[in-house]
Amino acid sequence: MRKPLVAGNWKMNGSRDAAQDLIAGIRRGFEAGVSADVAICPPFVYLTQVGGLLDGSDIALGGQNVSQHESGAYTGEVAPAMLADVGCEYVILGHSERRSYYGEDDALVADKVVAAHAAGLKPILCVGETLDQREADRTEAVVASQLDALLNSAEGLAALKTGVIAYEPVWAIGTGKTASPQQAQDMHAFIRQRVAAKDAELGAKIRILYGGSVKGNNAAELFAMADIDGGLIGGASLQVDEFLTICQAAQ
Ligand code: 13P
Numbered sequence: 001m002r003k004p005l006v007a008g009n010w011k012m013n014g015s016r017d018a019a020q021d022l023i024a025g026i027r028r029g030f031e032a033g034v035s036a037d038v039a040i041c042p043p044f045v046y047l048t049q050v051g052g053l054l055d056g057s058d059i060a061l062g063g064q065n066v067s068q069h070e071s072g073a074y075t076g077e078v079a080p081a082m083l084a085d086v087g088c089e090y091v092i093l094g095h096s097e098r099r100s101y102y103g104e105d106d107a108l109v110a111d112k113v114v115a116a117h118a119a120g121l122k123p124i125l126c127v128g129e130t131l132d133q134r135e136a137d138r139t140e141a142v143v144a145s146q147l148d149a150l151l152n153s154a155e156g157l158a159a160l161k162t163g164v165i166a167y168e169p170v171w172a173i174g175t176g177k178t179a180s181p182q183q184a185q186d187m188h189a190f191i192r193q194r195v196a197a198k199d200a201e202l203g204a205k206i207r208i209l210y211g212g213s214v215k216g217n218n219a220a221e222l223f224a225m226a227d228i229d230g231g232l233i234g235g236a237s238l239q240v241d242e243f244l245t246i247c248q249a250a251q
Contacts, residue, residue, distance in 0.1 A: 004230035004250035008237025025240030032219040036250035040119025062090030062197035068111040080119030106149035131171035188227035214246030
């Protein structure tokens, strides 16, 4: 049985005050009981603050990106060991915003996933197609190549064994357009089969999250699908009530 995971990706939003209010609200809501795993991924500069605010809770901390390098002269970058050092358990990698705005390709994303794993972090590998790719019937081919960058190497496969996959169709991110539960389930099943073809045990065990306009009012129907093991939440993770409703839907 896979334990659901809900991860809040704050993206480039927030402030010290907003983080304080948001975490206080989420922790109050958790007193009513949430059985899913939950992680919060704030911007780098708030990791230490949010980590402190989460102390003594079961909520995990995660980063939104990391360097593929261990350390050294890489101005502006953050090393995997640094994320581990400030208490991160997870790191989101290959988000479509990193792929499209910062030119991260499948090979770079794979290097980051491997580097994160080497530092003891659990990578959350994001995959997903654009609207053009879906309309051109290339959804499976695109997602397959994003996965194969990891599945085709021993280190990549090893890194995925501690990791999580997030299917985020680009056309559903921040647009209010959610994939239908069946559209999402079809892709989750495809992803699971592709992993299972390399490693049957991993295919059965790996958590595959759905992301893209998940809200309090659509989370339960998505999470009810057989291969959807929780969500990667953007906008709704910045609102206490919405985020709590989503966490509660992932029981
Ligand atoms: P939204 O939930 O705002 O659509 O963002 C999804 C996402 O990109 C999470 O990583």
